[in-house]
Amino acid sequence: MDSLPIQVNGLTRFYGKTRGVDDLAFTVERGEIFGFLGPNGAGKTTTIRLLMGLIQPTRGSARIFGLDCWRDATAVKSHVGYVPGDARLYEAMTGAQFLDFLAGFRPGIDPARRRMLVERFDVDLSRTIKHLSKGNRQKLALVQAFMHDPPLLILDEPSSGLDPLMQRELLTFLREEQARGKTIFLSSHLLYEVEQVADRVGIIRDGRLVAVATIEELKRQRTRRMEVAFSMPIDLAQLASVDGVQVLQVREGGRWVELGVSDGLPVLLRRLSELPVVDLVYAPPDLDSVFMGYYQRQEAITGERAR
Amino acid sequence: MSWTMTRKALWDLRWTTFWYALGLALYTLLIAFVYPTFREQSAQFEEIVRNYPEALLRAFGIEPGQGLSSSFGAFMHAEAYGFVWPLVAAIFVIMSGAAAVAQEVERGTAELWLSVPESRPRLLAGKLVALLVGMLAVVGVSVLSLLVAAPLVDAELPADAAAQLGVVLLDFLIAVAGISVLFSSIFSERGKAAALAAAVVLAMYLAWVIAGLSERFEWLRYLSIFTAYRPREALEGSSVSWAGLLALLAIGLGSMLASLAIFRRRDILV
Numbered sequence: 001m002d003s004l005p006i007q008v009n010g011l012t013r014f015y016g017k018t019r020g021v022d023d024l025a026f027t028v029e030r031g032e033i034f035g036f037l038g039p040n041g042a043g044k045t046t047t048i049r050l051l052m053g054l055i056q057p058t059r060g061s062a063r064i065f066g067l068d069c070w071r072d073a074t075a076v077k078s079h080v081g082y083v084p085g086d087a088r089l090y091e092a093m094t095g096a097q098f099l100d101f102l103a104g105f106r107p108g109i110d111p112a113r114r115r116m117l118v119e120r121f122d123v124d125l126s127r128t129i130k131h132l133s134k135g136n137r138q139k140l141a142l143v144q145a146f147m148h149d150p151p152l153l154i155l156d157e158p159s160s161g162l163d164p165l166m167q168r169e170l171l172t173f174l175r176e177e178q179a180r181g182k183t184i185f186l187s188s189h190l191l192y193e194v195e196q197v198a199d200r201v202g203i204i205r206d207g208r209l210v211a212v213a214t215i216e217e218l219k220r221q222r223t224r225r226m227e228v229a230f231s232m233p234i235d236l237a238q239l240a241s242v243d244g245v246q247v248l249q250v251r252e253g254g255r256w257v258e259l260g261v262s263d264g265l266p267v268l269l270r271r272l273s274e275l276p277v278v279d280l281v282y283a284p285p286d287l288d289s290v291f292m293g294y295y296q297r298q299e300a301i302t303g304e305r306a307r
Numbered sequence: 308m309s310w311t312m313t314r315k316a317l318w319d320l321r322w323t324t325f326w327y328a329l330g331l332a333l334y335t336l337l338i339a340f341v342y343p344t345f346r347e348q349s350a351q352f353e354e355i356v357r358n359y360p361e362a363l364l365r366a367f368g369i370e371p372g373q374g375l376s377s378s379f380g381a382f383m384h385a386e387a388y389g390f391v392w393p394l395v396a397a398i399f400v401i402m403s404g405a406a407a408v409a410q411e412v413e414r415g416t417a418e419l420w421l422s423v424p425e426s427r428p429r430l431l432a433g434k435l436v437a438l439l440v441g442m443l444a445v446v447g448v449s450v451l452s453l454l455v456a457a458p459l460v461d462a463e464l465p466a467d468a469a470a471q472l473g474v475v476l477l478d479f480l481i482a483v484a485g486i487s488v489l490f491s492s493i494f495s496e497r498g499k500a501a502a503l504a505a506a507v508v509l510a511m512y513l514a515w516v517i518a519g520l521s522e523r524f525e526w527l528r529y530l531s532i533f534t535a536y537r538p539r540e541a542l543e544g545s546s547v548s549w550a551g552l553l554a555l556l557a558i559g560l561g562s563m564l565a566s567l568a569i570f571r572r573r574d575i576l577v
Contacts, residue, residue, distance in 0.1 A: 015576075052422055055574040078424035088415030104311030105423035144419070 003066030005183040010060030020046035035194030036187040038204035085156035087141035095125035134161035223262040223292040229279040312433030324441040327399040332452035339456035349377040379462030380542030388538040404487025405501035428567040471541035478555040485562030492566035
């Protein structure tokens with residue numbers, strides 16, 4: 001297993017004429033947590049299905065530890081723990097029966113590890129799955145993916161349905177697994193989740209990979225929205241002249257302004273303190289802020305070229 | 308083949324198999340206990356049957372020339388194994404066979420067992436073995452109930468005749484199972500797979516009835532699994548048509564192999 005945990009090259013999948021993903025290319029290094037970010041419907045799940053050999057690529061290839069994800073799908077899966085997005089489990093089974101069933105396909109699972117996971121994620125194994133909440137089902141899906149201690153974890157929205165405490169516990173666990181040398185491919189639409197654990201991030205939108213960047217680059221390049229209301233119209237130049245700040249929208253005759261803030265927050269705050277501010281909303285660093293940053297950069301590059 | 312999948316599939320099928328096996332066995336016993344009454348009044352029944360339209364008799368698996376023989380085997384064939392038993396057992400097999408892949412894709416549960424290090428054909432083969440065990444149980448319980456009932460109603464049913472009946476019934480169900488699993492491996496909804504499998508089996512049944520009614524359409528018999536389904540020969544102790552049974556087996560196993568090949572290549576879009 002000297003090859004890269006994940007190597008994707010020109011990966012394309014169309015559903016009839018509809019594009020699932022188009023010409024994806026990225027690699028995931030050993031021991032890395034790679035965040036795969038994108039809004040719903042961007043192509044994250046299609047990519048994961050291609051990695052898991054559930055669907056065949058139209059063009060290109062995906063490889064896991066050097067094995068082709070479609071042709072060598074069976075061998076690939078012995079190296080992977082997988083949590084599907086919106087995991088659907090067998091309703092009539094108890095949690096214990098469900099884990100036993102999946103463990104049956106992977107001989108040699110350490111019972112102590114399974115016990116540790118069940119305790120850590122606080123999973124009730126005695127109840128039938130149909131009586132479990134969404135969060136408890138998700139915890140069961142997590143345990144089944146981790147219990148055979150695979151070198152690569154492919155997780156599609158793994159924190160979906162978990163309460164905030166358990167979400168934090170999951171991220172802590174992922175960091176610990178990384179410290180043990182595991183590689184993690186973490187697909188999510190939640191920027192704050194990915195930012196907390198990932199080393200690098202691939203950003204996908206409309207089936208195309210927009211960028212692959214380190215978390216530091218990502219933080220630098222995002223543009224967060226800020227809405228400011230004033231008691232009287234202001235001179236916009238005072239804000240627009242701050243480096244890293246863009247005026248996106250002006251309403252109410254200059255008494256309400258929407259800004260895109262990618263840098264220069266201390267300078268901006270000083271300027272604002274001198275203005276008659278009555279209200280201020282600073283948007284959390286969500287996925288939109290990342291996309292806005294990338295689009296603004298893209299526009300800037302296109303503009304330079306046009307000149 | 309995946310034994311883990313076989314065990315799981317057997318667990319899933321346990322109650323369906325139990326109720327169908329019980330229902331068909333009780334039906335067999337019920338009909339068998341009517342036999343003494345029939346035997347006493349066979350002349351009157353013969354008269355009534357003679358007046359039935361040929362098409363109706365054929366539709367219920369009765370050869371018009373043969374009428375209703377007063378033998379136990381012929382009676383059980385006419386009242387149970389010629390029509391009702393294969394109809395009910397086919398429903399069991401179509402519903403269970405159609406569930407094998409299509410239902411798991413429809414419900415999204417396939418995604419989990421397709422993430423294990425086991426090939427798709429081996430996983431599906433595991434399910435097929437479980438279905439085979441279920442069919443064996445349904446057939447076995449019915450044949451056993453017939454063996455128990457025969458001496459109680461003063462009728463004769465040699466063990467080898469019962470064994471041959473078992474082979475005929477199982478062979479027929481294997482053919483139906485093959486067709487159902489084939490559709491299940493193609494489609495992603497159990498309802499669609501079951502409906503198409505049922506339509507094909509029904510079309511084959513109609514082809515067989517029509518082939519018997521007119522020489523012009525006799526060729527239709529070669530398109531129907533019902534041509535090879537001849538439980539009466541087995542029930543009456545005469546030798547069964549092994550060529551027909553082999554044809555049923557070939558259709559069943561051939562369809563199952565095709566379903567393994569299709570399932571291996573298909574996209575799983577849950």
